[in-house]
Amino acid sequence: MRLACRSNQSWLALSLLAALSCDRSKPEPEPEPALLQVPAEPSVRERETPTLTITARSDETSTPQTRFSIAATRDLHICSTWSALEGEHFETRHFYAPPGELYYQKLIPFSTDIEAPYPFTHPVSIPHATAIRPVLPNERGELVVCDQLAVAGAWIGDHQLTGAWRLDISLDDSKTAANSFSFEIAP
Secondary structure (H helix, E strand, O other), X not given: OXXXXXXXXXXXXXXXXXXXXXXXXXXXXXXXXXXXXXXXXXXHHHHOOOEEEEEOOOOOOOOOOOEEEOOOOOEEEEEEEEEOXXXXXXXXXXXXXXXXXXXXXXXXXXXXXXXXXXXXXXXOOOOEOOEEEEOOOOOOOEEEEEEEEEOOOOHHHHOOOOEEXXXXXXXXOOOOOOEEEEEEEEO
């Protein structure tokens, strides 16, 4: 009798397993997706579009201009204004001459985390400042990064490179410009 009981138990266990494997009332689990593509939150540089101002004088009362006389301009003072940035960053400025070729590029490192200039040690292959400059937010919370482009006594003035110029500016390692600015250097 015990043998019959054991064979009935075995038969019942096998029947139950067969019923469970054939039960279609429960949906089969979906296969795991290979990679779930969740769009990443945009980085700061994707959200940033700096405003650019170019003046012929370095004082803050100068009105931004888009046209400059080569005979009356010693340097162009270029300022980019960034909002919602914190920490250490660098911007790269690409200046394109009237024929459209790259005239000059410069990397400008800046940081909100320091109070005095700090050595810039990142390996880069373009002209750059030797120190990271401290930049504090203005009253509107914006960071203003300024630099100059020599005109008089430089290649531009000596070779009378007049016409429509373009400045592209990018942030950190971005290969695309965050903003472009056109200006003219006139005779």
